[in-house]
Amino acid sequence: MVAVLAGALAVVGCDSQTVVHLPKPSKIQFRDEAYPILLRDCSFAACHGTSERMFQVYGPGRVRLKKSEDEDLFPLDPATDHELEFSYERARAMLIYRETPDDSLLLHKPIQGSGHQVSDRWGRNVYPDAEAEGYQALLKWAQSAPDSEDSPAATGGANQ
């Protein structure tokens, strides 16, 4: 029995059909529309502005990544390329889904009624429903097409 199970696991593990590809929505749209929303609603120090969470967002007015090992950013300095790139990578990793894009953690967890560790003092989640303005901005970005090869964001820093 154990051998059969091990064999089945090996077959599943070697199945080339099961490789998950990371979504690659627009970096430019992320910088302009999704990133401010994530900063506003998610990147608090006790929430997703910490390395203790898989999903992390860093930026102005919230938790900052260090400019260098010995140099801190001021709270209101503009977002650095590193912060934007890091936040983008983490956010798009949260867009991986099993069946439909709505299943992705980024689009599922902040909605009222879903399992989200944090709720406000009135028991509410981040967004009351999918019609919320902030949620719509995230959804729009999640559905956006990748940037073209010659766009500034695609060739390097998103903050250009």
Added chain:
Amino acid sequence: MKTRRRFAPRTIAAWTTGTLVVAAATLGSYSAQAYSDLLLFGLHPSEPGGGGRYFTGSIRDGFTCEVCHVASVESAAATDLVEIEGLPLEGFKAGETYEITFNYPSNAETIVAVAEFVDASGSAIGKVEPAERSAGTRAEISPAEIYETEDERTIFGLSNFGTDGFKATWKAPKDAGYAAFHAAIVIADGSGDPEGDRVQVVHHELLAQGSARQLSTRAMAMSSSNAQNPADTDHFDGIFNCSLNPDATAPSGLALLAGLFALRRRRWAIRASALLATCCLGGCVKPHERGRLAAPDMAFDGNGDLLAGQRHGTDYREGSSGGFGGGGGGCGCN
């Protein structure tokens, strides 16, 4: 045909490894500092600002400063907390002006406070204005800073660290019986990051003098403390004057009734409904009513011996549906 995607073990392993590498690379390489000016909370994050979020914990934005500043005030001594004076906790008079003073603890250096008065929908209620310093009070008390937001909130507070507190006036509304006061105060440790900063959250429900809602005594009791749970502020308790709690009983009662009616035993469902209603309203039965309710003719089943034959027939006729302990296949055979 839609292919169901699965996460292969090697993909998960790769992701986990990548996550650990990145986490290790960023661990300890970030810093956080609070806004130094209340006005910054209102700016768009790209400017950058707080995106219009003032974390007072009101119904409009229920999150408080605790989303960043994580230390608890539970273990703090009263002398280490901000004292708020002048709130009309015993009920406000319509149109009257109250002077609200935030007294900072003497040993604190860095304090930021935001507060607001709101109605049940979260919009500003009454009129808040900065109060001038007056002779005979602490000289270092500052007038409050006040911001009117686009979504009809009026936020007042102070981010000036070199003061003993601040003062504002609140003119109570003339035509409203209810207002809520919310405040969130960060008592920072001066380290520059939110790690050790305490957050004091204050929530008071204020009732107009003479209004029906002032029947509530519990809300008044709540007003004297730093309430953390809004559910504890049910100001209708006094009006019902009994132990009925609609919020607590309604969902479970409805679910039970739905289940009973699903049994297709209408008579039992009606009996159970009556029993349930009696239980829910039990707190309203006066002592002198109990004798009448205990009389034999008030029993749901009446005389059990007289009903035994009828019940026997019911068991055999409808026994197949189950749930009542009778035997038989429901064919009607007696």
